[in-house]
Amino acid sequence: xxxxxxxxxxxxxxxxxxxxxxxxxxFEVYKGEIFGFLGANGAGxxxxxxxxxxxxxxxxxxxxxxxxxxxxxxxxxKRSIGYMSQKFSLYEDLxxxxxxxxxxxxxxxxxxxxxxxxDELLEKxxxxxxVNKLVGSLxxxxxxxxxxxxxxxxxxxxxxxxxxxxxxxxxxxRQFWDMIYEAAHNGITVFVTTHYMDEAxxxxxxxxxxxGVIKALDSPAVLKKQYxxxxxxxxxxxxxxxxxxxx
Amino acid sequence: xxxxxxxxxxxxxxxxxxxxxxxxxxxxxVDEGELFGLIGPDGAGKSxxxxxxxxxxxxxxxxxxxxxxDVVNDYKEIRKIVGYMPGRFSLYQDLTVEENIxxxxxxxxxxxxxxxxxIADIYIQLEPFKKRRxxxxxxxxxxxxxxxxxxxxxxxxxxxxxxxxxxxxxSRKEFWEMLKRLKEQGIxxxxxxxxxxxxxxCDRIALIQNGKILEIDTPQNIVDRFDKNLYAVRSDNMFTxxxxxxxxxxxxxxxxFGDKHHLVLKENNIDxxxxxxxxxxxxxxxxxxxxxxxxxxxxxxxxKSNTTQEQLPVQxx
Numbered sequence: 287x288x289x290x291x292x293x294x295x296x297x298x299x300x301x302x303x304x305x306x307x308x309x310x311x312x313f314e315v316y317k318g319e320i321f322g323f324l325g326a327n328g329a330g331x332x333x334x335x336x337x338x339x340x341x342x343x344x345x346x347x348x349x350x351x352x353x354x355x356x357x358x359x360x361x362x363x364k365r366s367i368g369y370m371s372q373k374f375s376l377y378e379d380l381x382x383x384x385x386x387x388x389x390x391x392x393x394x395x396x397x398x399x400x401x402x403x404x405d406e407l408l409e410k411x412x413x414x415x416x417v418n419k420l421v422g423s424l425x426x427x428x429x430x431x432x433x434x435x436x437x438x439x440x441x442x443x444x445x446x447x448x449x450x451x452x453x454x455x456x457x458x459x460r461q462f463w464d465m466i467y468e469a470a471h472n473g474i475t476v477f478v479t480t481h482y483m484d485e486a487x488x489x490x491x492x493x494x495x496x497x498g499v500i501k502a503l504d505s506p507a508v509l510k511k512q513y514x515x516x517x518x519x520x521x522x523x524x525x526x527x528x529x530x531x532x533x
Numbered sequence: 534x535x536x537x538x539x540x541x542x543x544x545x546x547x548x549x550x551x552x553x554x555x556x557x558x559x560x561x562x563v564d565e566g567e568l569f570g571l572i573g574p575d576g577a578g579k580s581x582x583x584x585x586x587x588x589x590x591x592x593x594x595x596x597x598x599x600x601x602x603d604v605v606n607d608y609k610e611i612r613k614i615v616g617y618m619p620g621r622f623s624l625y626q627d628l629t630v631e632e633n634i635x636x637x638x639x640x641x642x643x644x645x646x647x648x649x650x651x652i653a654d655i656y657i658q659l660e661p662f663k664k665r666r667x668x669x670x671x672x673x674x675x676x677x678x679x680x681x682x683x684x685x686x687x688x689x690x691x692x693x694x695x696x697x698x699x700x701x702x703x704s705r706k707e708f709w710e711m712l713k714r715l716k717e718q719g720i721x722x723x724x725x726x727x728x729x730x731x732x733x734x735c736d737r738i739a740l741i742q743n744g745k746i747l748e749i750d751t752p753q754n755i756v757d758r759f760d761k762n763l764y765a766v767r768s769d770n771m772f773t774x775x776x777x778x779x780x781x782x783x784x785x786x787x788x789x790f791g792d793k794h795h796l797v798l799k800e801n802n803i804d805x806x807x808x809x810x811x812x813x814x815x816x817x818x819x820x821x822x823x824x825x826x827x828x829x830x831x832x833x834x835x836x837k838s839n840t841t842q843e844q845l846p847v848q849x850x
Binding site for chain 1: 575701791
């Protein structure tokens, strides 16, 4: 992790009519940082994330993502980031290789680069013998690892992960986090939402959103000290219990 | 009397060139008034078990009963006395909150008033939105509505399939408080969850993976059976510490657990000073022996049975 800023927001706001879904969000995320974006259901996380990845126009405020402006540079933002949704995002009826080639192509990589990077990736994942299998036939743990690998295949500056570990067994969940650590170690910024509070502890810093506002932002250790809590679970409960907005 | 009983239930689904075994010789029983948890990840077979018990799916073989009624022969009787909240939201999206509850009450020949006391503390939270269409509710509210609809005919047994999946920690906590109150009213509850921290809120649990039950008991007994020493280890650099711990020749397993790493050594009598010497590059190193939780036990059982989602084909539910 270093001091290069890759996400910077300044009073970023999104209104739907009278409803302020995200209210004056101001924060920075650094290169190679694992940043946990937490909040109760309905707190405004998804709205905020959609603005950050360039698919929802802010009502007011500014944000710069990977060096591009969220108003004018949305196409450049999309090229500079990876995204993995909570719903499995690969094509089940395409093979492993077809999925990688498809996404590599969408991100503008040449066939030559795709081929060499695919071989490298398959070797790392140990999937060489499964390259022509339909993704739908893979075990759940592998699907998720492959989805993550595909999301960072084009070496994005930032990868956005929306509840990436829902439903997997505890060992697979941790193996997934091993991959996140490695990506961050290689300089990719990881912006992740999760409902598992033990995963919040793995983040370098976390923000907690309540009713559209960022109520707390710091490292898990500092937050626990500040709220006199023994776990992030308790910090979260203390902050989110004050929510007035029905979820 | 056993409220729920399963004996040697098998269920397979056809797949290309082969059969996928979703439920693999599962037997367990739930006592009257018990809050029983099926704990396991996606693809473990939880939903298939729920569908078999609620008479929506036929097992390939084995017997199952609810309130001593057979799931095959007495399915009509069972449907009258159980409440079922499926994993996927399955109320009418284009009816309002109020209309959904009324609809389900009418199907069961009752009305909201007759059993209001049962749903009162959930319904109060829904009341501000009672004219809103169910499809426009957020996740937490949808779940509360689904629970209301499953309760409106005062069932004797409640089946809740992953009611808290994808729900934030605050709503999850509230949901479990509601379950506790329902249990106090004498309703037997079978609930499934992928969240290991919810296991300790159940009277008894079955840990399930890839269609097989790994263990059934009270959470405390399961924890007590964990026979290896468990250590919580931390230092200033948790990333390199994890790698170092895994490279230590006498390490059996090591996984990140929140702000600490949980370490199991190959033998219980290993001298910790040897480990400390191995980790001499780590600063502010702390090693403490700790009591295991359900998640430690579950991970130990998965490793022992060699059935992580890595190795076996996922069994689609």
